[in-house]
Amino acid sequence: MSTVKIPLTGLAESQHGQVKYASAFADEHIQEILLIDGEIIITHNSPNGDEGITSRVERLIERFSHGDFGFKENILFENKVDTPYEGDIIAELAERKAIKVLEPGLFIFREPFSSLMRFLDYSFVSKIARRFEGVQEEQYPAVINSHTLNKTNHFTSFPEHIHFVTHLREDLDVIEAFSQTIREAGGWDQEKPLALDNNMVKPNFMMNPSTCYHCYEGLENETLEGDGIVVTAIAKCHRFESKNHSDFGRLLDFSMREIIFVGKPEFVKENRLKSIEYLKELAVEWQVDSLLEIANDPFFTNDFQVKASFQRNQEMKYELRLNIPHVKKSIACSSVNFHSNTFGNAFNIKMGKRNAVTGCVGFGIERWAFAFLAQYGLVEAQWPTTFREQYNAWQEKAL
Numbered sequence: 048m049s050t051v052k053i054p055l056t057g058l059a060e061s062q063h064g065q066v067k068y069a070s071a072f073a074d075e076h077i078q079e080i081l082l083i084d085g086e087i088i089i090t091h092n093s094p095n096g097d098e099g100i101t102s103r104v105e106r107l108i109e110r111f112s113h114g115d116f117g118f119k120e121n122i123l124f125e126n127k128v129d130t131p132y133e134g135d136i137i138a139e140l141a142e143r144k145a146i147k148v149l150e151p152g153l154f155i156f157r158e159p160f161s162s163l164m165r166f167l168d169y170s171f172v173s174k175i176a177r178r179f180e181g182v183q184e185e186q187y188p189a190v191i192n193s194h195t196l197n198k199t200n201h202f203t204s205f206p207e208h209i210h211f212v213t214h215l216r217e218d219l220d221v222i223e224a225f226s227q228t229i230r231e232a233g234g235w236d237q238e239k240p241l242a243l244d245n246n247m248v249k250p251n252f253m254m255n256p257s258t259c260y261h262c263y264e265g266l267e268n269e270t271l272e273g274d275g276i277v278v279t280a281i282a283k284c285h286r287f288e289s290k291n292h293s294d295f296g297r298l299l300d301f302s303m304r305e306i307i308f309v310g311k312p313e314f315v316k317e318n319r320l321k322s323i324e325y326l327k328e329l330a331v332e333w334q335v336d337s338l339l340e341i342a343n344d345p346f347f348t349n350d351f352q353v354k355a356s357f358q359r360n361q362e363m364k365y366e367l368r369l370n371i372p373h374v375k376k377s378i379a380c381s382s383v384n385f386h387s388n389t390f391g392n393a394f395n396i397k398m399g400k401r402n403a404v405t406g407c408v409g410f411g412i413e414r415w416a417f418a419f420l421a422q423y424g425l426v427e428a429q430w431p432t433t434f435r436e437q438y439n440a441w442q443e444k445a446l
Contacts, residue, residue: 069107069111126338129336136425156413163419167416172184179321187255187261199257199263267394278307283302284301302411309396322408372422386407390405
């Protein structure tokens with residue numbers, strides 16, 4: 048095992064965290080990444096050695112450094128609350144067996160966490176989604192076709208996140224040989240070599256990384272009437288984030304409720320502004336220690352700086368971040384996005400003769416639950432009165 052230190056000189060401090068995140072994908076032999084005093088500290092056992100690790104991370108630093116400025120913090124709203132709990136909520140939940148940590152980023156959720164998740168989703172639908180006239184509920188598959196994902200540019204913007212789904216070739220010899228190999232090995236062994244390349248087909252499906260993609264797929268080649276439509280859906284989303292799954296709330300498999308706007312530019316922009324106000328109202332009503340800021344997606348591309356700067360300059364993405372007292376950081380629990388006509392063009396969704404524009408607001412259900420409990424703990428008597436009353440009223444109806 049070896050340790051290498053790489054200075055982040057020349058980068059704005061606001062970009063240090065994004066470089067740390069991206070560094071997890073530099074080499075599969077990296078064991079740990081720390082960010083301390085403007086340096087990335089990496090522990091690894093890579094055959095490429097310290098020089099190989101350093102050169103790859105420096106490539107990432109170069110990618111992030113393009114542009115005239117670092118990302119300035121731009122807070123649009125802040126709801127400062129002195130919350131009562133400062134403990135390690137994940138450790139407490141695990142100790143109480145309210146969650147089971149299968150591996151970093153992968154959990155089984157039990158009571159009361161599972162009930163809190165259902166209450167939160169119910170609240171996002173009843174308190175926000177239903178305020179949009181004509182909102183329709185949809186249900187989506189857990190997988191997405193490669194052709195659909197290709198139209199979203201996900202393969203080039205976020206290739207590191209993709210979970211591929213494949214299967215054995217429809218060949219009796221291949222299927223029987225595979226089964227016999229596993230049987231002779233005494234079961235599946237992650238450490239033993241297994242001939243997969245010739246036995247499995249090129250993936251035609253991926254695990255769905257974002258709820259709204261299926262909405263656009265469902266509207267492909269359609270012409271919408273009126274000003275547009277509003278759709279809401281919840282889906283299981285999957286994103287591989289390497290060593291970053293050890294970060295608070297960064298899950299491999301998570302539930303994302305979205306409210307999706309498709310239509311004329313004015314329709315989408317107006318509804319997006321409404322959703323921002325509704326989010327702010329909810330943060331105040333539930334007394335969560337939070338802030339709303341301009342943000343950007345973590346593009347994993349050579350033109351990262353161009354794309355991220357464009358997003359920020361056009362204010363295409365806002366994030367509602369909830370404070371986590373134990374780690375003295377905040378995490379994004381909701382995002383409000385404007386995509387312009389990117390998906391309208393990709394899927395040929397029409398408003399009259401023009402392509403539709405799209406936007407969405409997303410709620411990470413597990414993140415909201417983790418963040419709320421990280422501020423208020425598991426003792427309901429310490430929860431904000433309004434939140435507790437709404438939760439108890441929902442429990443009575445849910446039973």
